Amino acid sequence: MRSDAPAGGPRRLHVLSPVFFAAGHVRRLWPLALLVLARRQLWLVVAVAVVLLAVTTLEWYRRTYALEAGALRLEEGVLARKLRVVPFDRIQQVDLVRKPLHRVLGVATLRVETAGGGGAAEVDLDVVPLGEAQALRSLLLRAKEGAAVAGGDAAVAAAAEAAAPAERALLRLSVGEVMLAGITGTRAAAVLIVLGPLSQLSDLFPSLSDWLLGRFNPEAVAPTTPAAVVAVAVLAVLVWLGLAAASSVVTDYGFTLATAGADLVVRRGLLERREEVMAIARPQVVRVDESLLRRALGLASIRIQSAGRSGGADDTASRLTIPVLPRAEVNRVLGELLPGAAPVPRLLAPPPVARGRAVRRSVLRAAPLTAALAVALWVLSRPAAPVALLLVPLAVLGGLAAYRNLGHARRDGFLYARQGVAIRVTTVVPVAKAQSGSVRSSLFQRRAGLATLHVDVAGGSATPRVVDESEGTAEELLQVVLGRSPGVLPPTSGRRGAPGGAWGR
């Protein structure tokens, strides 16, 4: 273990790295690559490949990494030289990615996510031998803890010497559960919403199904037109759900969440195996998402956000996601992710005035859509235009649902906030992680005596918010976010709790 760790001088990546660099360049410059291939001249292809490999070999030769006191040091660049130093205590997450080819060749990509909004400090070691990647990863993670505790070289060395702690599995998803995650996921749901109205198109364009039937031999498909359309729609939905399940299996096959010492470990992937490691002390926010469909099935998903950059080229960066889990398990897993945060307490609903605000807001948001639909229907057939007004009661229902889903609570250094209409999002913020906070109120909110609390957390994720609380409560919560304990607050009596506060209890 120790012998494999790159504790010595600067090191280079794996000898095969130039090939992977070259493949990356080809992928980025694919129009050029296509152009070269289109010439169908072998010498040209060979020449380009040789030049590319020469360049990437030079890049590989110049790119080194080394561990120095308290930091990971990277040097790279052929013409313009670049030196990057990543202090251990800035490391948020370390990912080990193994694409199918990597697995054959026994190598891996090591990715280090650091705190900060920009993508500049991110480190991609592409590729290193698997053993070295694993050793380097455990070294980085241990060293980070050492740096956080003592900050001295001795501590780093001692931490690095310590054996890798035993793993304890928190959650394993079966293939069936992973497929369910894909089927009930937002991507699949979005298509269902699109396909639903599309299946009604045959009413608007009677000739469409005739045209379809003319193309696809009516006798073979179905005897009657509407049945054929329904069959096609059902088939399309099934194919889509199959694709959603399959893509979910590809990314999340064998999903395992475990703790190893002070780290959270996620393993997943069918072809491209990923191992993502985040220190337990690092989560800034944990979000529990429940879409309508998942709520009906008793399922939820969880997103864990660290202080790294969000999204970028890879939307899995600096965040771990549990694609699906039974609601009864949410509190157990939450307790492991944020010790002390579980179970989620009963949430307090905002004052009743907020109901009117939620409904008005929903109706106002639906107004442009209603107008557009009315115009469209007017153009199609005049008497149909008022049908668009049916959106208004829908918007009212949406507003009522939005109000029902609003709620907040605080307990033992955690702030809980919930909002959402179709997807109910419960956000759990460790108050000690909040960067800053603000209380905001629009003119309409002030007239109703309401305000919204924003809790600014590190990293690029959406700001957790407590929407439409009373001004007094919002200001009180701001004091909590600032870490000023306002003493024991009087219980907010006479207000009903939001429904569905705690899971599985």
Add this chain to the structure above:
Amino acid sequence: MTERTEGASAARTLDRRILVVWTVQTAVLVLVLAAIVLAVDVGLRLAGTHPPGPPGLAAALVALAGGVAAWRLPSLEYRNWRYEVAEDALELRHGILRRVHSAIPYFRVQHIDVTQGPVERMVGLSRLVVHTASAGTDATIPGIAAGDAEGLRRLILARAGTGDAV
């Protein structure tokens, strides 16, 4: 609103010269808008269509409305702006229609920028932008006398101390 600030440190208002900055900025914006409207108006007329009213009416209306805004809004904004270098946090209160009360604990501060736009430089003002590890933090104090900005920056940083701010 909390009343915990008595004695410790009073809420401060912005430097009055910020009124000049905001008025000039709004006026420039209004002039640009009016010029665009005028150009579209003239263009349409040259193209042979006939927008309602005499030439230049739309631009004049925009300039008039914008003029009223440039005259009234800065003083309203100014009246609503307060900031306070409290014991443990920087607190800002501002906004006309949308009120904002934001608070940034000092120990979260990563760095502070002192910047000056051209108009601000002319009247001798600076703008303080406080950054934390969160992109959501909204902490810009406009209208600080250029001579005081450095002192305020040092004061906040001194209170920020050192430590892991993430």
